[in-house]
Amino acid sequence: MSETGIGAAVRRKEDQRFLTGNGNYTDDINVFGQTYAAFVRSPHAHAKINGINTSAAAAADGVVAVLTGEELAADGVGPLICGWNIAGKNGVEAHNSPVHHALAMGKVNYVGDHVALVVAETQGQADSAAEMVEVDYEELPAVVGTGSALNHTTTIHEEAPANMCYDWEIGDSAATDAAFASAAHVTTVEVVNNRLIPNAMEPRACLAQYNQGTGDWTLHVTSQNPHVHRLVMSAFNGVAPEHKLRVIAPDVGGGFGSKIFIYAEEVVCTWATRKVGRPIKWTAKRSESFLSDAHGRDHVSKAELALDADGKFLALRVNTKANLGAYLSTFASAVPTYMYATLLAGTYTTPAIYCDVQGVFTNTAPVDAYRGAGRPEATYLLERTVETAAREMNIDPAEIRRRNFIQPDAFPYQTPVVHQYDIGDYGASLEKACEMADVGGFAARRSDSESRGKRRGLGYSSYIEACGIAPSAAVGALGGGVGLWESADIRFNATGSVTVMTGTHNHGQGHETAFAQVVSDKLGVPIENIEVVEGDTDKGPFGMGTYGSRSIAVGGSAIVKAADKIIEKGKKIAAHCLEAAEDDIEYDGGNFTVAGTDKVMNIAEIAFTAYVPHNYPEGVEPGLHEQAFYDPLNFSFPAGVHICEVEVDPTTGETEIVNYTAVDDFGTIINPMIVEGQVHGGIGQGVGQAMLEGANYDDNGQLVTGSYMDYTMPRADNLPNFNVGTTSTPSPLNPLGVKGAGEAGAIASPPAVINAITDACGGAMIDMPATQEKVWLACQAAE
Amino acid sequence: MYGFDYHRPGSVADATSALGGADDGKYLAGGQTLLATMKQRLAAPSDLVDLGGIADLKGISVSGGTVTIGATTTHAEVAASADVQGAIPSLAALAGDIGDRQVRNAGTIGGSLANNDPAADYPAAILALGATVTTNKREIAADDFIKGLFETALEEDEIITSVSFPAPTSGAYMKFKQPASRFALVGVYVAKTADGVRVAVTGATSHAHRGPRLEAALNENFSASAVDGVEIPVDHMNVDIHAGAEYRANLVKVMAKRAVEACG
Missing domain, CATH: 3.90.1170.50 (Aldehyde oxidase/xanthine dehydrogenase, a/b hammerhead)
Incomplete structure (x- = not known):
């Protein structure tokens, strides 16, 4: 690994301008x-x-x-x-x-x-x-509540009788019902996934x-x-x-989707x-x-999990009412359906799953994708249900997950709800997280808390997400109106520097650095000689943009494809200049060598030759400028285990996250520092959802939480020092082995936090956001 | 923000005459509420009379066990004052935990008291410490100053010039913060004074008020356990998305206990 190549913790190139007040935002332009x-x-x-x-x-x-x-x-x-x-x-x-x-x-x-x-x-x-x-x-009259919008006395749109956008289903209803009939235990959970305001x-x-x-x-x-x-x-x-x-x-x-x-x-x-x-x-x-701004989440769901006597999952049945707001935003309809219910297998072998979703209109702001988009809703529902089942059946919550994980030798694994997972090792993440979180020492820490009049809880979340959105044909088959490929354009300048243009967009993800690392790694060009250009339809090729943790898995793969074309052309030029057969040219780290000799040209010399083609192979076009479009073969499936530990003051409901452990499998990691930052930010947003944030409309449809006086954003002092680790099963389906890391923290953390808080407060359900008052009430009820 | 005429007088007399000459003028101190309200077009004064240029209204002095703080002294100045820290450390701590750094560097004690936000901290301080509010017209005892929701004894053109706090034997202010605004969801100030124990509560009801039940219990037995037996009435408690009445009443007790423990 070079100091600036794939896997290096290179400082973000873009931060210089952001941290010195030299960013150029839309409002700065006059x-x-x-x-x-x-x-x-x-x-x-x-x-x-x-x-x-x-x-x-x-x-x-x-x-x-x-x-x-x-x-x-x-x-x-x-x-x-x-x-x-x-x-x-x-x-x-x-x-x-x-x-x-x-x-x-x-x-x-x-x-x-x-x-x-x-x-x-x-x-x-x-x-x-x-x-x-x-x-x-x-x-x-206003229609406001997610759960009460259907068949409300008021109809908002003539085109949507009963305020219904769609009544959709996925999975095998009959097989699910049959499994429930033979279950030793059924766990039923009703959950609200609270509505969020993006607040970029x-x-x-x-x-x-x-x-x-x-x-x-x-x-x-x-x-x-x-x-x-x-x-x-x-x-x-x-x-x-x-x-x-x-x-x-x-x-x-x-952006966070908004x-x-x-x-x-x-x-x-x-x-x-x-x-x-x-x-x-x-x-x-x-x-x-x-x-x-388009709001996020806002589901009301009921989940039923059927288990055998050993705690093995037999079937999952889910009904969800999803609030779409007053109108359908650009991708609103897909979020509570194909972005959501297709993840309900989670990391488990549940053989039968059925989910139906009613998308409803209300007199509230449109609701659409927000960091995670459907996958946090699925993970929250599933992981609350699994944790509840473990408590009801008196099985250790880590153990019930172990018993149900898809095993590493089972891949590719076809779930009952569309997705075919490519690779993973969920047990490895669980064991590493348990060790990092010192789960073994929890009982002693709980005793210590109780001796101080406090309560302590531990909560798990084993998540999976479908990233790298997405194979175009699959998107089309499911009703999507777009192709979700990505493009890249690598333009060598005559002096050997490189301009890389992609159709993704950098709004906090660090593309200018991570993509430059990929190019530096593949083409042997120093990172300071690589400029990544995005965000201008007159400059770069058509591309689909950044969301759904897709930029590295899809955009990065397009860059690799374009780099491969550069190398291919470079070999032709090198063969001519070095008077060798093209098949004898070996390429490594920016150098084109005649096999078995010390005859070599570096890529800067190739570029110069391509633009000043005085001595040049016949039939080869001048210039060193290649473009590639990449349509992914499948989604990618980052997964991992997060463990949250909280201490609660039962006299006030004050809740402190005393330890938070995240172990994520993102496959190959281009820049571990950027990825860790993404994990931190995602957990911050997830903790916000779990404990602090919640859009609140009154019965007349007025937004009560319309400013920071009432809408609680997470702040530094709400968050612990994160304990972050990784495991790695590189994706076999893209050339970098990457999976995407932008949303994992926001997907994994809400159930980990709520599982920990409910563990501390006697086990009963607490809806998000678990405000201090709700936690206090739960502690009162438990005493 | 709508347009307005701006005045920056150098004396209290010039300030009152500037206000007198205005259609619908307002005094401006630190502006931490007024300017935000104006930016949202929820207030449209014709004139702002900025008190920041009046030297007489600034500064802190200690004399005979009384701390006197000029009206336009900022929260940050009160918090950092060695005089206040020495005489009434609980008051310095209160000032140092108002809002955030930006608010503390702009907001003033006079502005806070004249505005009398139901969740502000200083109203609890003047009540618990038995302070005297001095204006360009008179002296007003704290118990007579706070009248209701955003309502004080101040007349239209009356300007607070300073606030005098007799130093208590000991005191502590405990604030449970509303998670979004970080104003006091409930704040309780307990002080042992020459007149006995004084307790003031902010955030819980329409305006800061004394806690007579808590005072009676603590005058009998100054200990956290004495608070346990006190019944806090829930009838007048504020109810909003952040807390119901029962929870606020509970927080009054918990904050009172923490304050008593902190008094030592």
Whole structure:
């Protein structure tokens, strides 16, 4: 391993600019003639609009334009779309997908819904004029609760009777029922997966410009996938032809899924910039982020696990109600179905699984993918259920998992719910985690806590996730409207430095460093001579973006493929220059050598020769610039075991995580420092979900947790010093053996934390977030 | 934020006349509530009269067992003051745990008391320590100063100039923080004073208040176990997404016990 190659803990190249305040975020960019946007948003969760009077606003100081949905529709701008159709039970071919106007047409369906756009010379003028837009609302009853939305007396969309988007199922119902009939024990658990608000550090923003000379649009936008933004905005919204629209996602300050989606704001501003003839800047205020970023999770589920007398799992039956919010966001429909129920086998050999999911509409913000996207919901449900079964049957929670793990010799392993796992060794992670967490010493530590009037608990989570999203044909077969391949373009410059362009996007993952390490490793170029370029549709090749822990498994594989093409061409050039047969050229670490001789050319010399081809092989094109597209063969399956230990003060419910151990199998690791950081951040978010965070709408659909005064983000003092380790079974299905690491912490940690807290508090269920009050109440009940 | 006219007078007299000349003016101290409210367009004063330029309102002095703190002294200055740490360490500790570093470097004692947030810390301090609030017009005993939810004895143009705290024999403030805002979900200040034990509770109800039941029990027997027998009424407790009435009442007791133990 070189100091900068695969496996090296190289410091992140991008941190220099981030830590010195030199990042270049969308809101940092200002252009000549720029105007400012303010969106008029619905103050009601559900209301008819009987009229909009824009005349006072239009006459206000500095106002350039006030635009409504009528004008948007008149110009033929299409509604926002959902890109994944979910076919339902009983042969229903399509889910109910109500029209989602980018600016409301006659009705608003959640607090924060977009009603009108005000464009003005300054932000203050736009904000003031937005308050002067008179909207005649006729309030309607609001549908709020996930569990009570179906068959509510109020129907939100005509296109969705009973507020149902879909009634979907997976697995073998008859086999599951039969297994339950013969079970020695059945564990039943009802769980709520609490609704989360993404809270990226950088709020969403866009800057839309139209060039009247060329007829081109340029859109700077906070996006995890600028090419997808361009595709959807051209093909479906029709705001600009694809070849005339340049989408740039510059530095982006966190996404966690919330910046995958194509939102009303960027569509409306891109349309409006041409209409008003001025560039338009919009940056969300934090309160707008709370109201209108796509939220995450929000499931209400019942799980039943059938076991034999030895604690072996026989079958799992699950029903889930998933809140999709007021409209379908870009990938909303897939999250509680194919991203969720396909993971319900977990790391276990459960032979029969059946799950049905009702996706419901409510008068709340749209819900879509959030770090983990479906997989945290599956893991939480499964691991709460397994832990509960262990308690009910008096089996050690580690032992019940051991008895049910898929064994290392069973791969490839076909689960009953779509996925075929490629490789893994779940027992190895469990044993290592138990050792690192000193599970053997827990009883003594618990006694010590109790002697101080405290309670102590230990909780496990054995998780698996499907990353490296995803083989395009499989996505299409399941209703997805996109291919989820990735692209890479490696361009050698004549001086031997390299520009690497990929279709993924770096918004905290460290791509500029990790991808450079891969290229450095493969091509022998010093890492400081490699520039990774992402996020501009005019620069790099079309690519699908960053989410679902896919960038290294899919994008990294595309880079390797492109590097292989470089090496292949380099061999031809070397053979010619070194007067040898191509088959005699050996390549290693940037050097092309004639086998058995000391005749060698390094890759910089090859590059120079390729661009100055005076002495050059016949029939070979000049230049050293290769491109590759990679469509993965399967998902990748990171897995591991996390163990959380807590101490609880029963007099107040104060809960301290006193030890947290994470053992993850990510296969090959490119940069262990970046991966460890990803694990830390993911656990931080998972602890946030488990103990602190929760979006709360009141019965009228008003967001109670609309600011940091009430929405509790995890902070440093909520988190312990993490005890992080790895095991490794490299994926046989991609050239790097990688699996992806971005979401694991957020997937694994919530059940580990809740299993530990409930263990401390007598075993009864505590719903997330396990606030101090809930923990106190549980301790009271246990005493 | 809406537009407003800004004034920075150099004296209390100039400040009152600036406010008198304004349509709908507001005094500005540290601005930790007012500016945030204005940024959200929830307040639209025509004029802000910034008290930060009035030298007379700043500073800390100790004399005859009484600590006097100028109204525009920041929380950070109170926390770092050797005088306050020496005379009333529990007050320095309280100031040092208000909000975060940014808040403590801007927020002031006068601003906090004039705003009288139901979950603020200083209202508990003046009640427990039997402080006197001095204004440009009069002296107001702490027990007469706190009137209700965001309501004080201050008149429209009245300016707090300083607050005087008699040093207790011992005292401690225990705060259980609301997890999101980190304001006091419940805070209890217990002080042994010349007049006996004084207990003040903040965060629990619409405004900071004395705890007569706790005071009676602790005057009888100053020990944590004495708190166990006290019944804390739940009727007036705040109820919100962070805590119900029973939980807040429980926290009043637990914080009171911790404060008694910390008093030694």
